[in-house]
Amino acid sequence: MGEQEQMRDRPIGVFDSGVGGLTVAREIMRQLPNERIVYFGDTARVPYGSKSPETITRFSRQIAHFLQTQNVKAIVIACNSASSCAVEALEQEMDLPIIDVVRPGARAAIAATRNNKIGVIATEATIGSGIYSRYIKEQDCDAMVLSKACPLFVPLVEEGLWEDPVTDEIAGRYLAELIDVGIDTLILGCTHYPIIRSTIGRIMGDSVTLVNPAYETARELKRLLQEKGLESGHRPGLGTELYRFFVSDAADKFQKFANSILTYGILSAKVINIDEY
Amino acid sequence: MGEQEQMRDRPIGVFDSGVGGLTVAREIMRQLPNERIVYFGDTARVPYGSKSPETITRFSRQIAHFLQTQNVKAIVIACNSASSCAVEALEQEMDLPIIDVVRPGARAAIAATRNNKIGVIATEATIGSGIYSRYIKEQDCDAMVLSKACPLFVPLVEEGLWEDPVTDEIAGRYLAELIDVGIDTLILGCTHYPIIRSTIGRIMGDSVTLVNPAYETARELKRLLQEKGLESGHRPGLGTELYRFFVSDAADKFQKFANSILTYGILSAKVINIDEY
Numbered sequence: 001m002g003e004q005e006q007m008r009d010r011p012i013g014v015f016d017s018g019v020g021g022l023t024v025a026r027e028i029m030r031q032l033p034n035e036r037i038v039y040f041g042d043t044a045r046v047p048y049g050s051k052s053p054e055t056i057t058r059f060s061r062q063i064a065h066f067l068q069t070q071n072v073k074a075i076v077i078a079c080n081s082a083s084s085c086a087v088e089a090l091e092q093e094m095d096l097p098i099i100d101v102v103r104p105g106a107r108a109a110i111a112a113t114r115n116n117k118i119g120v121i122a123t124e125a126t127i128g129s130g131i132y133s134r135y136i137k138e139q140d141c142d143a144m145v146l147s148k149a150c151p152l153f154v155p156l157v158e159e160g161l162w163e164d165p166v167t168d169e170i171a172g173r174y175l176a177e178l179i180d181v182g183i184d185t186l187i188l189g190c191t192h193y194p195i196i197r198s199t200i201g202r203i204m205g206d207s208v209t210l211v212n213p214a215y216e217t218a219r220e221l222k223r224l225l226q227e228k229g230l231e232s233g234h235r236p237g238l239g240t241e242l243y244r245f246f247v248s249d250a251a252d253k254f255q256k257f258a259n260s261i262l263t264y265g266i267l268s269a270k271v272i273n274i275d276e277y
Numbered sequence: 278m279g280e281q282e283q284m285r286d287r288p289i290g291v292f293d294s295g296v297g298g299l300t301v302a303r304e305i306m307r308q309l310p311n312e313r314i315v316y317f318g319d320t321a322r323v324p325y326g327s328k329s330p331e332t333i334t335r336f337s338r339q340i341a342h343f344l345q346t347q348n349v350k351a352i353v354i355a356c357n358s359a360s361s362c363a364v365e366a367l368e369q370e371m372d373l374p375i376i377d378v379v380r381p382g383a384r385a386a387i388a389a390t391r392n393n394k395i396g397v398i399a400t401e402a403t404i405g406s407g408i409y410s411r412y413i414k415e416q417d418c419d420a421m422v423l424s425k426a427c428p429l430f431v432p433l434v435e436e437g438l439w440e441d442p443v444t445d446e447i448a449g450r451y452l453a454e455l456i457d458v459g460i461d462t463l464i465l466g467c468t469h470y471p472i473i474r475s476t477i478g479r480i481m482g483d484s485v486t487l488v489n490p491a492y493e494t495a496r497e498l499k500r501l502l503q504e505k506g507l508e509s510g511h512r513p514g515l516g517t518e519l520y521r522f523f524v525s526d527a528a529d530k531f532q533k534f535a536n537s538i539l540t541y542g543i544l545s546a547k548v549i550n551i552d553e554y
Binding site: 158 | 323443446526527552
């Protein structure tokens, strides 16, 4: 087998602070069904969204090193907070294509907006980094970007209140400013948010386009693999594990949540000590 | 200065997964005004309440080692999740008195109950460990203990919704079973919960006694220091720092929250890399 062919058969590394990145993995599974995936969720140190850029970058670097030991051909940062804080460091340090969730989401929002008023909802870390606003303005200097941190969305989703008056009430408070300003496009800038997409959509109204960066990220990955000749040409054979899952803590809980997100049922997740990477 | 006297002048080590343990530190400051305190909040890895016992024990061990480097004379585990999972390991491994928040809280609840029906509200880790129930039953085998995990309370407190209809609604749901069973004593088994004590008290009604383990823990610490002859006999002199604060991430945010909890204003918190201990 030639070197390029071996390279093509390697898995994609996908990582997140915990379970949220499974919404990105799900999109990759759907759009790139021939690709193997190694997923890592940093469940021992979740959440990232309330932590500092330095800490998020340190954690992301350890995870990238772990994924390298799994022989991945590309790394998808399936976490907006990690994308916001660590993408540049990883691009400089790693000899692998790095795909983040922020840039594809920003591009999709620019394509979608008609009135040039774009909203971004995300964690404190992502909003604090200002990265969505920066990317959007670099590409369309006329765009107005209104950002809003929504720290309670992740715990509400993890508590299972996907359709609940409390989630409606909290979403109504967070989104009020965005409605007042009259945005026509809203980026769901945290991988947990697509899970409460219907609540957010109901509050924003039909005239606002919701952008899910997970979808755009999987498209971007596909384009990049094609460009570099790294796309897997065939479905892996019987006996090859298509998807593998690693976490830094609490594999059972991860598995349970994963099975509520993925159509594909996951059988197990392996716990590793991420501090050692 | 004699060895015992030097020992008496050493600080108390207090640790928590983040800011919650400040409610315990506050009680120690109040009840033991002559004692110096070194506080550590594990803000890089907060929260502990949703994590596994193994991971919580590993993190607690690293923190105890860090506190030893600060020359502490005793360690207070000011976090119910860490108390539940790690107290026995630390007692075995450390050559220092270890005070946890669970046992003092359990004893106070036994003293307070009249109908022998005790409720415990706490994080998933604390409830999952079953430790409150075990301690209470060891001391009073007739007591009935009803436990309820309340995972949204910590994010609601950290979001500042201390008096809010959403917190009322969520508390109403979590506490309904405890009211139905007719408990007369409720342990606030997470250091964040005393901050929403008035909401919890309003929902439970006047006939239910709320037990705050922070108060009992400070009393227990005082008793233990007296018994071992380790109590500081005098207020530290000018130029000695009474209270020092360390965190593993985001010192600014910690400082802001600390200043909303403590009457004493904290000037700074130092960031250390806790993985190295």
